[in-house]
Amino acid sequence: MGFELSFGFILAMLVALLLSAFRILREYERGVVFQLGRFWKVKGPGLILIIPGIQQMVRVDLRTIVLDVPTQDVISRDNVSVKVNAVIYYRVLDAQKAIIQVEDYHAATSQLAQTTLRAVLGKHELDDMLAEREKLNSDIQQVLDAQTDAWGIKVANVEIKHVDLDESMIRAIARQAEAERERRAKVIHAEGELQASEKLMQAAAMLGREPGAMQLRYMQTLGAIAGDKSSTIVFPLPIELLQGLRERDRQA
Structure with a gap:
């Protein structure tokens, strides 16, 4: 009886060992x-x-892993303090290297991404962080991919999600944008004045070729004034009449 129990127990252990x-x-x-x-x-x-x-x-696991990089305090090259966070997409290409070369490839990639984010963005000015994110994403991805290659990991993409600024810096940027809009408005106004003066010079040259053209223009102006419902009528005096009076005074 005891032998049968021992044999059954050993058989069960062998089966369990085989299945495992x-x-x-x-x-x-x-x-x-x-x-x-x-x-x-x-x-x-x-x-x-x-x-x-x-x-x-x-x-x-060989699937693409989405790594959310925590918010990092970054000081730009023009000494502006900003808070930046990003997301990184990577996957394991060589399982042997990922297990043997590094203790925890996920934690190692996360820490490397944080330091690389601070190092790369610290070399650029604030305007570059706001306007050239595609270039910065590419730079960070290339640096990470080069360093994680020894771990059998491929960094496929890096995306900077948010660049948070202080309230004072936001107001400064708003003032800068307002000044830029005012500058553009002044330039556009000056260009309009230049174009208007050029057209007036051309019109004056055309009217000066024919003496009758000025008289016709004078009559058109009177007709426009007469059609106005205002009680005040401004009567324009031709400049040619003044010139005639000056010449008569000289002759006298």
Whole structure:
């Protein structure tokens, strides 16, 4: 009786041990297998066999991971303090390097992203952070990708989400934008005056070629004044009449 119980217990243990040797890895998973503590091979996906007690397996997810970089205090090259946060998209390309070369590749990538974000943005001025985000995203991505390549990680994309400024700096930027709009308005007004003066010179040259043209223009002006309902009528005096009076006084 005791022998049968022992045999049944041993059989159950063998069956359980045999079942534990089989592992199923999904399409996006790989298994880094160590045999007696030494790296053996990368297995998966599908059904794989692991020898219990001799081999150990570490699962690695190959899907793209979205890493939210916490808000970082950055001082720009023009000594402006801003708070910047970003999001990073990366994935594991080499499961062996991701497990062997670094203790925790997710934490290591997160810390590296924070320091790289501060280092890269600190080399640029505030205007560049606000206006050239695409270039800054590319610069950060290239630096991260070069440093994480030894870990078997590919940084696919970096996006700066928010650049938070102090209230005083926001008011300063608003004043700067207002001054810029006023400058453009003055330039446009000056260009309009220049174009109007050029057209007036052309009109005066055309009217000066024909003496009768000035008289016709004079009659048109009188007609416009007569059609006005105002009680005050301004009667324009031709300049030619004044010139005639001056010449008669000289002759006298």
